[in-house]
Amino acid sequence: MIWWAPILLFQISQALDLPAVEKNPFTSPADVSAGKRLYAGRCGGCHGPTGDGGKGANLGVPVLPRAADDRTLYRVIRYGLTETEMPGTYLTQRELWQVVAFVRTLGQVERGPVTGDAARGEELLRGKGGCLQCHSIGMEGSQMAPPLTEIGSRRGPGHLRGKLLDPASDMPDQYRMVELATKDGKKFNGIRLNEDTWSIQARDFSGKPHTFEKQDLTELRVVRRTPMPSYRERLDGREIDDVVAYLSGLRSNP
Amino acid sequence: MKISIFLALAIGALPLPSQVAHESILKGATESGDWLTYSGNYSAHRHSPLKQIDESNAPRLKPAWAYQTNSMQRFETTPLVSGGVMYISEPPSHVTALDARTGRPLWKYRRVIPDDIRVCCGAVNRGVALLGDLIFIGTVDAHLVALSAKTGVVQWDVSVANYKGGYSITGAPLAVKDKIVVGVSGGEYGVRGLLDAYDAKTGKRAWRFWTIPGPGEKGNETWKGDSWKSGSAATWVTGAYDPDTNLLYWGTGNPGPDWNGDVREGDNLYSDCLLALDADTGTLKWYFQFTPHDVHDWDATEVPVLVEGEVRGRKRKLVVFPNRNAFYYVLDRTTGEFILGKPYAKQTWAKGLDDKGRPIRLPGTFPTVEGTKVWPAVAGANNWYSPSYSPSTGLLYVSVREAGSVYFIGEAEFKEGERFDGGGFRSVPGEDESGAVRAFNPVNGQLAWEYRLFSPPWAGLLSTAGGLVFGGTNEGQFFALGAKTGKLLWRFQAGGAARSNPMSYLSGGKQYIAMTMGSSLYAFGVE
Numbered sequence: 001m002i003w004w005a006p007i008l009l010f011q012i013s014q015a016l017d018l019p020a021v022e023k024n025p026f027t028s029p030a031d032v033s034a035g036k037r038l039y040a041g042r043c044g045g046c047h048g049p050t051g052d053g054g055k056g057a058n059l060g061v062p063v064l065p066r067a068a069d070d071r072t073l074y075r076v077i078r079y080g081l082t083e084t085e086m087p088g089t090y091l092t093q094r095e096l097w098q099v100v101a102f103v104r105t106l107g108q109v110e111r112g113p114v115t116g117d118a119a120r121g122e123e124l125l126r127g128k129g130g131c132l133q134c135h136s137i138g139m140e141g142s143q144m145a146p147p148l149t150e151i152g153s154r155r156g157p158g159h160l161r162g163k164l165l166d167p168a169s170d171m172p173d174q175y176r177m178v179e180l181a182t183k184d185g186k187k188f189n190g191i192r193l194n195e196d197t198w199s200i201q202a203r204d205f206s207g208k209p210h211t212f213e214k215q216d217l218t219e220l221r222v223v224r225r226t227p228m229p230s231y232r233e234r235l236d237g238r239e240i241d242d243v244v245a246y247l248s249g250l251r252s253n254p
Numbered sequence: 255m256k257i258s259i260f261l262a263l264a265i266g267a268l269p270l271p272s273q274v275a276h277e278s279i280l281k282g283a284t285e286s287g288d289w290l291t292y293s294g295n296y297s298a299h300r301h302s303p304l305k306q307i308d309e310s311n312a313p314r315l316k317p318a319w320a321y322q323t324n325s326m327q328r329f330e331t332t333p334l335v336s337g338g339v340m341y342i343s344e345p346p347s348h349v350t351a352l353d354a355r356t357g358r359p360l361w362k363y364r365r366v367i368p369d370d371i372r373v374c375c376g377a378v379n380r381g382v383a384l385l386g387d388l389i390f391i392g393t394v395d396a397h398l399v400a401l402s403a404k405t406g407v408v409q410w411d412v413s414v415a416n417y418k419g420g421y422s423i424t425g426a427p428l429a430v431k432d433k434i435v436v437g438v439s440g441g442e443y444g445v446r447g448l449l450d451a452y453d454a455k456t457g458k459r460a461w462r463f464w465t466i467p468g469p470g471e472k473g474n475e476t477w478k479g480d481s482w483k484s485g486s487a488a489t490w491v492t493g494a495y496d497p498d499t500n501l502l503y504w505g506t507g508n509p510g511p512d513w514n515g516d517v518r519e520g521d522n523l524y525s526d527c528l529l530a531l532d533a534d535t536g537t538l539k540w541y542f543q544f545t546p547h548d549v550h551d552w553d554a555t556e557v558p559v560l561v562e563g564e565v566r567g568r569k570r571k572l573v574v575f576p577n578r579n580a581f582y583y584v585l586d587r588t589t590g591e592f593i594l595g596k597p598y599a600k601q602t603w604a605k606g607l608d609d610k611g612r613p614i615r616l617p618g619t620f621p622t623v624e625g626t627k628v629w630p631a632v633a634g635a636n637n638w639y640s641p642s643y644s645p646s647t648g649l650l651y652v653s654v655r656e657a658g659s660v661y662f663i664g665e666a667e668f669k670e671g672e673r674f675d676g677g678g679f680r681s682v683p684g685e686d687e688s689g690a691v692r693a694f695n696p697v698n699g700q701l702a703w704e705y706r707l708f709s710p711p712w713a714g715l716l717s718t719a720g721g722l723v724f725g726g727t728n729e730g731q732f733f734a735l736g737a738k739t740g741k742l743l744w745r746f747q748a749g750g751a752a753r754s755n756p757m758s759y760l761s762g763g764k765q766y767i768a769m770t771m772g773s774s775l776y777a778f779g780v781e
Contacts, residue, residue: 040664040678041442041512042374045632048680049625049662055681082326090373095673196729197708198745224684 019093024070024104026097035102038095043103046085051106056086059106061154073100114157114245116238121246124239129231131243137250143207144191145175145228152250160244164235167228177227178202180212181219188212192222274336274384274403276431280497287760289335292381292426293640294716294757297560298494300642301717302758306765308720311780312734312743318766318779319357321350328753329770332381332426332640335759340768341384341403342775343426346377347393349401354761357777361406363391363399371395372420372671374442380492380638380754381426383434385454390434392423398436398452410457414438418671420445425638426492430502430533433460437489441507441553444484444674449504449529451536461536465489465506465524473523481518484668486510487525491555491638496571499588501530501539503560503573507553513621514549514666514676521546526554528575530590540590544577546612549620550603550661551632551679552579557640557714559650563697565593574696576641576652578634581607582699596699598692599635599654603628621661621677629658631687632679633710640714640755642723643696647737650696651723655710657687691715691725693740703740713752716767724767726752732769732776748776 019025026035040049046056053059057066066081067073074096080088091099125131132141135148151160178192178200190202193209200220201211214220231240274290282295283302294300307315323329327345333352334341340354349363371377371394383390388409389401395417400409414436415421420443427436433451440447447465452458465487467473474482486509493504509518509525526545531538544554558573565572565584573587580601584594592611604613619628635655642651659679666676681687689707694700713726722743723735732752733745750772758767766777 037664038673040662041673041675044662044678045659045680049678080326087328087376088326090371090377091673092370195708196731197706197727198731222686 019071019074019097022069022071024074024097024100026094027101031098032101032105034095035098035100038091038099039102042089043099051103058154059103062107063153064103064107070100070104073103114248116241116243116245118242118245118249120239121242121244124235124243125246128239129235129243134228142205143203144205148247148250150250152248155247157244157248160247161240164231164240164243167226167230175226177223177225179219179221179223180217182212183216183218195222273387276385276429279385279429283758287335287765288337289333289757289759290384291334292332292383292428292492293494293557296430296495296497297643298557298640299559299645300557300640300714300755300757301644301719303719304758304760304765305718305720307718307722307758307767307780309722309736309743312720312722314780315734315744315746315767315778316781317746318777320777321352321357321359321775323773323775325773327376328378329773329775330378330380330754331770331775332755332757333759333768333775334382334384335757335761336384336403338761339403340759341382341389343379343382343391345379346371347379347391347395349382349389349391349406351403351406354759354766354777357775363401363406363408365393365399367393368395368417371417371422372443373422373424373439374673378424380424383427383429385429385434388454390427390429390436390454392425392427392436394422394424396421396423396438398423398427398434398450398457400434400454400457412452412457412459414450415445415448419443420671420674423490425490428492428495428502429454430495433533435493435502435504435533437491437493437504439488439490441486441488441490441510442512442673442675443486443671444510444668445486445488446483447485447487447489447506447525449489449531449536451533463529463531463536463538465527465529467523476520476523478517478519484510484674485518485522485525487522487527488553488555491557494558494560494573495533496560496587499530499571500533501587502533503558503587504529504531505554505556505558505575507555508548508551511666511668511674511676512549512551513661513678514663515547515620516663517666517676519547522548526552528554528558528573528585530587542583542585542590542592542611544575544581544583545579550579550628550659552577552630552634554578555638556636557638559641559643559696560587561643561650561696565697572697574650576636576650576654578630578636579603579613580630580635581613582694583611584697584699594699598652598694598699599656600629600658601635602658621663623663625660625662625680627658627660627682631655631657631659631681631710632661633657637712639712642715642717644717644719644723644737646719646721647693647717648695649693649702649737651715651717651737652692652694653711653713653715653725654690654692655687656689657710658682658685691723691735691740693723693737705735705740705742711752714755716756716758718758724756724769726756726769726771728752730771732756732771732778746778748772748774750774
């Protein structure tokens with residue numbers, strides 16, 4: 001046998017280690033509960049015990065961007081995602097499916113009644129609300145805050161309403177504000193993109209990325225509080241309903 | 255199917271593997287430039303006596319070569335070097351021999367791993383052992399395999415334990431005299447922990463020490479009912495050895511289940527212990543338990559470091575231990591007597607230690623259904639990666655993790671071969687975790703200096719006689735600090751997180767520093 005053939009075979013056998021079924025065969029309440037236990041010890045450390053995210057992605061969404069179907073989710077849990085910190089996991093096939101079953105329950109976003117007027121909501125979002133000064137929808141708007149393009153797929157109306165009224169309730173790590181001053185007297189405000197022991201990367205309000213060496217700084221503050229204002233005073237109850245109605249309709253797969 | 259592949263038999267002028275005798279390992283990392291055992295020497299100093307690379311030329315360090323592993327798992331190996339050949343393990347349980355000067359492969363051993371292995375935290379491996387003309391690797395399917403150092407061909411292959419029962423091997427074996435000592439993983443599967451020694455030539459088991467005493471044995475009474483059977487106390491990190499006392503010093507892991515202690519009331523011996531075992535027989539000479547009845551997964555599977563020091567006017571043979579539970583311990587390594595213990599990182603679980611070294615626990619620190627916030631984090635203030643001791647500076651260098659966790663208790667029903675952890679954890683919302691390289695006086699635990707890191711590290715340290723300390727970051731940098739001062743001298747962005755330990759060797763008369771970063775192994779040198 002030529003020397004590399006066994007390596008190739010080995011890799012193919014790994015790549016084929018996927019269940020032949022498309023649908024999860026283990027979805028009984030007992031499976032979900034077994035999946036929950038496996039999840040708590042293995043996944044919850046990064047994804048949070050209720051899947052609300054942390055170091056790992058928020059799993060409490062109806063459509064997981066990288067694992068829309070069960071088989072893909074199975075594969076992600078089994079092999080990880082090379083481009084992220086998500087590691088592969090050795091579990092039996094049954095256990096993997098049980099984790100899949102439990103993770104799917106996390107994404108059941110409540111679909112409470114949407115009473116507002118979406119068209120008026122869109123007007124408010126673009127006008128009085130000023131939302132696109134920081135957020136984006138498609139190509140439009142700013143990159144300072146999380147994009148809203150598919151927000152209706154990811155967040156239920158109750159969550160959206162909560163964020164409009166009390167935006168400080170949680171703040172994604174990747175959108176932290178940074179305020180810094182350089183030794184030559186420049187001030188900079190922006191969104192932190194990345195940081196390590198010696199440098200920091202940040203985006204300014206025009207969207208341009210910058211790198212600063214920490215040794216060149218006299219001040220560096222990474223701010224946890226969100227710059228998003230509360231809309232409790234800015235919009236009345238009906239207007240909030242309208243904006244929620246519009247945002248809920250922003251879906252990837254309408 | 256086990257496969258060995260020859261790559262370069264005919265390239266010519268290749269270095270030839272030499273016989274490695276126990277006596278050579280006893281000398282430790284010497285000026286010959288070999289690195290023959292996981293921690294460099296039996297005292298686990300991870301110190302290189304080489305000094306071609308020093309404070310003056312360290313800023314000119316450059317990568318000489320890189321070798322990439324074809325794996326998505328973490329690359330945690332410490333290379334061994336003998337006679338110009340570097341032996342590395344690759345995830346999950348592969349071995350590759352490289353020419354230490356060029357990084358080009360000489361042979362490869364590729365093991366096919368069953369699909370249903372049980373590994374809690376990645377199918378990884380931390381390195382091989384070397385004795386005579388054999389290379390030894392523990393595998394994730396819980397075998398110990400001996401390979402020819404010349405060809406990589408399997409010489410013998412024995413099952414240490416049944417992987418279907420939750421056992422695996424991820425740590426580097428330790429060659430002592432004519433035996434290969436190997437520990438097991440499985441702390442999240444309710445295995446009964448063990449430490450084994452095998453005859454290096456034949457693979458025949460010489461002795462076994464069960465880390466949980468059976469019925470009728472002393473210590474079994476520290477487990478409620480049958481809970482000892484699934485009590486874990488794995489042995490997954492390579493220990494140290496003292497030829498004078500002929501004792502092995504080996505740490506044990508968490509009791510199982512990790513976070514639900516209700517099903518295993520008692521101190522749970524010998525979980526979270528440092529064991530001192532007779533190297534010939536495996537007989538327990540003494541033990542010291544750091545965290546009795548642990549409910550936070552604070553394995554004592556850190557690397558024990560053997561140093562000599564003066565305690566209250568008397569020269570003592572010591573073993574020092576920066577524990578995952580955030581306390582730093584100094585013990586007499588002949589008797590196991592507790593000499594000193596104090597926090598070296600943030601901790602909120604103990605008021606302190608009593609005069610025997612037993613922690614005085616604070617109330618309200620056990621995991622709960624709602625979650626209990628405790629420092630240190632589940633990964634601890636230190637972990638499996640190595641500290642370093644420099645005889646030149648007399649300092650102990652430790653990669654310290656500053657972080658907490660929220661700990662949850664969960665159901666704990668034992669089924670053989672299934673995950674048995676009884677809860678979970680998460681990072682503390684809103685906490686800015688950080689890390690540091692800290693230099694301590696090993697005898698009194700006093701801090702000499704500190705170099706702050708952005709995030710809690712997952713990589714060990716190497717000190718050298720050139721006055722340097724090498725370490726790595728999660729953000730992909732490999733760096734050198736002044737060993738006396740902690741001043742940064744050099745850093746390199748290697749493109750992948752540091753998840754192993756640096757080492758140093760000579761090849762062609764030239765000093766290199768080797769370290770895995772991401773999925774690459776780098777050798778650095780100065781022009």
